Amino acid sequence: MANESKSAVDFAAIKADLGSNFKPVQILDNDGNVVDKDLMANFSDEELVDFMKKLVWERALHEQTMNFSRQGRLGFYAPTYGEEASEMGTVSAFNENDFLLPAYRDLPQLIQHGATVTEGYLWSRGHVLGNQFKARALMPQIIIGAQMVETAGVALGLKKNGEDAVAFSYTGDGGTSQGDTYEGMNFAGAFQAPAVFIIQNNGFAISVPRNRQTAATTLAQKAVAAGIPSVQVDGMDILACYQVAKEARAFAVAGNGPVMIETITYRFGAHSSAGDDPSRYRTKEEEKPWFEHDPLIRMRKYLTDKGLWSQEEEDKYVDECKTSFKDAIKEADAVEPEKVSDMLKRTFEVPTPDIAKQIAEFEEKESK
């Protein structure tokens, strides 16, 4: 009979415990019930109505943008249907001096942060004027993860400048598998730089479900590897998203280093306007319960019960929004097409000799 040896480590127990510290923060539940009265006390009636309007604005932006897209009036567009609370809640917590590094699905945050809808549409179509916004931000980042390492740098720059500002960035659940996401969080942590990394976990990276990305039971726990605090939040609850992001910002700007937030949300529609069809990889039954989490439903119910909101007001506001979006696309239509000579002129501050030659060649062609 073999001696029963004492084991040094209980890996099974460690594994079972890995995600146990993370429970999503929630203020309003699906039915519009307040689950945390103390946190709810932070919001005035006026602010609550403003959050509702932001949700409605983003939903209307999505619907109108999809229409324009189907009509061939827009280029690349990544639908945001379902993610309104996660996006509007978090972005509202930042100041205009804060530096936003969005991913490709984060056009609504960029617009909330100071870009115009017209610029958003020009970005979608592929025109340089879409990137020449006044907002302190980069354009939506197409390379998944690149915004995360850059966020660490922006945050360190703000810290060195002694600014009362943070860098904040977004990526999706798939983006947490990228090396740059880890490097970005780890660098920001090593330099104790004021950054807020927001992971919008909508369950899918195109067709690949969240549980194929990692064995980690939460994405929030990935911040542990960088030694930075993180939190999960109900990404369908705009109040919880706002409150958590506001506290994250305050923590970071006070010199405590970066924070990571995982918002748990759902992409109601396709990955992008470029032919993705979710029925290829997920069933209606899977999707159905998520529609009950619709961030607009709970806010609408809560505010209607309090007499602060009505369907009539909502319809009127949707019309106002859609009119403004139609005006924006007309403005985008009026923009002059780009010229090759201008493209060459923005390659370097001082054109190199070969670029100078090409500028002259194209200017001649363009003058004909």
Place this chain on the structure above:
Amino acid sequence: MTKKSYIQAITDGLDIALGEDPKTLIFGEDVGKNGGVFRTTQGLQDKYGEDRVFDTPLAESGILGLSIGLGLTGWRPIPEIQFMGFTFEAIDSVAGQMARTRFRFGNDKNLPITIRTPFGGGTHTAEMHADNLENFFTGIPGLRVVTPSNPYDAKGMVISAIENNDPVLFMENLKLYRSMKDDIPDDKYTVPLDTAKVVREGTDITLVAYSAEVNESLKVADKLAKEDISVEVVDLRSLSPIDTDTIFESIKKTHKVVVVQEAQKMAGVGATVASAIAENAIMSLDAPIGRVAAPNSVYPFAQAENVWIPGADEIEAKAREILDY
């Protein structure tokens, strides 16, 4: 004037840049207290403090991402990638991000970043330390790629690179680091980033080279001079853009040219030079364009460098072939 090695000339240039502009920052792996694995940043942290010269975690993509973010917030970053072979880890930060910034934002944003990185064979380094990777980087619009071949240019070019408001990849040759010393001015001076230089005048054949191959070409010029063959040597200095005018001027005089590089022949700087000559100056030539380059294999294991890296013998043989054409 002080006699300085290539490496000391770079340190001198960095010191001047840090002293002149409080927004300049040097960072990378071991560049702080340690002074860099080759001592290129020796003493700079002591002189300018940890806020200006600092170590980073070991992650190249993070280092260049950090540079981008710092550049966007008003700083002038001078990151180091310890060996050029490790730039593979950070290609997106260079090609996908920083080189496009001015273009993307229609001149509203720019990135004044100088990436310093050592490369080049002949010192028996471990794998991925000596690879000549300029072939990748010279194909990136919005990025300047430069490499000095001597201490004078090293100092003047590193200062110019740092002062430039667009990203510059500054390639430092490992073999040249300590193998030569020149008298160089102690004060600040600059060397332009996009001009080649005729380092030796001649009338019979032009050798176009850069980095360590400039010295190999000069050896060939010395040797052929004994037979009254007059060799002109052009040091490209900038690999992107390439100063073709200086090359065309030279071949108008010599009518024969050999393009020399240490990198593999495939899709290289030499191919760009040869095609520019073929497109624009073919009528100046009395013979085909000669090329000397490394074989199209992976960079050799240390013991095989001597049979792989093209040196003076290969250049001489090719020059004679073109001269006798």
